Amino acid sequence: MQKLLRHIVTTIITSITILMPAHAQWYQASGSSFIDSSGKNIAKTRATENALKKALLVAGASVSSVQQVVNGLMTKDELSVRASGIVNGFEIVEEQHQDNVVTVTIRADIFPQEKKCFAADYQKRLLVTKTHIKHREQANIGGIYSLDKQIAHQLNAQLQSNTRYMQTQLALSNTTEFARYIDSFEQNKLKDLTRGIANMTQSQFVLYTEITDLSFDQDATNSWKFWQEKILPRNFGLTIHLFDGNTGESFLSEQYHASSPWTYKYREQVDVASNHFQTSPYGLAINRLLEQAVMDLDESLMCQPSQAKIIHAGETELLLNIGKKHGVKQGDEFSLLHQENFIANNGQQYSGFNVSAYKVKVTKVTQDTATVTTLDGEILGNIQHNDLAVRY
Known part of the structure; x- marks a missing residue:
């Protein structure tokens, strides 16, 4: 007992000593994780890791250093730790359990980098499209053809x-030609498709997803129980494709794979939207996989510049398609980009931008739009409808 008290006192004194530098700042962030067969403690650790990553990125840490720092901290026995370097320490301030999800809020004491992630102040507009099942014949067992819509729903909900x-x-009503274009390497058509969808939905990024594997393994998980029907592991493969809606170009592509016992009978028709499926071993494996995909998307987009389209252009005043609900405040400043498309010698079409010398400031803001004017009342030269305003 005395040894434990000495340890607590030493920790408090050390904490006070370390927290003296004025350069460290507190950052608060929340993370969530599904509780699967690995248990509540593992889910809590994953949620804490997710929250710490967010805090680090907002503080200005690079993506490469984030994983290194998080891995170092999360190997500690205690979730409230002290460490040298970019993270001085962090602690859990709130923990919530609802249904099969644990949400953890942490407060981290971080030495911020010189350049902070200012873009994290704004929400980026992301369109989630209907998932494409690459090999639909694999969905025959269980009749899980509606998994294309369900995965999009779950991914959107987690985001x-x-x-x-x-x-x-979420866009589920129409099936796009994405799968055909990407399989046949029709890059120009893919760019046109993405730009068209993004323009129609006022989205900065477009997310396409493909279910690439629903096959079964042949080794039963209960082969020693010879009196029971075989329970075979079923695979779940997913590829996410993130595209820039303004240029139509690929921004991120990641592949994920999971395998878990398929606990349903061979001829049983399965409702993939039911709670029974969501809490089955296979459903929980899918949720865990989607959780990782969301974390990757979060890290990739958090510090990307928020781009707003100019939907009306005047001589000294512009109207942007971004507003309060995206985080815009009166007085915020934007740089302007004039869009130019060109065709390279290989016939490929590319989008380019000329950075304008003008800077503009938000003078009025609604939920969906912002009115900006030049800082000195200067007339806006060649800036026009569909050009971009960017906050770096």
Whole structure:
């Protein structure tokens, strides 16, 4: 007992000593994780890791250093730790459990980098499209053809609940030609498709997803129980493709794979939207995989510049398609980009931008739009409708 008290006193004194420098700042962030078969403690650790990553990125840490710092801290026995370097320490300030999700809020004492992630102040607009099942014949067992819509729903729900850096919307009514274009390497058509969808939905980024594997493994998980029907592991493969809606160019592509026992009978038709499926071993494995995909999207987009399209251009005043609900405040300043498209010698079409010398400031803001004017009342030269305003 005395040894424990000495340890607590030493920790407090050390904490006070370390926290003296004025350069360290507190950052608060939340992270969530599904509780699967690995248990609540592992889910809590994943949620804490997610929250710490967000705090580090907002403080200005590079993505490469974030993983190194997080891995170093999360190997500690205690979740409230002290460390040298970029993270002085962090602590859990709130923990919530709801249904099969644990949400952890942490407060981290971080030495910020010279350049902070100012873009994290704004929410990026992301369109989540209907998932494409690459090999539909693999969905025959269980009749899980509606998994294309369900995965998009789950991914969108996780994005909405687990990140404050993206504002998402879901498009399920129409099937796009994405799968055909990407399989046949029709890059120009893919760019045109993406720009068209983004323009129609006022989105900065477009997310396409493909279910690449729903096959079964042949080794039963219960082969020693010879009196039971075989339970075979079923695979789940997912590829996410993130595209820039303004240029139509690929921004991120990641592949994910999971395998878990398929606990349903061979001829049983399965409702993938039911709670029974969501809490089955296979459903939980999918949720865990989507959780990782959301974390990757969060890290990739958090510090990307927020781009707003100019939807009306006057001589000294512009109207932008970004507003209060995206984080814009009166007095915020934007740089302007004039869009130019060109065709290279190989016939490929590319989008380019000329950075304008003008800077503009927000004078009026509504939920969906912002009015900006030049800082000195100067007339805006060649800036026009569909050009971009960017906050770096």
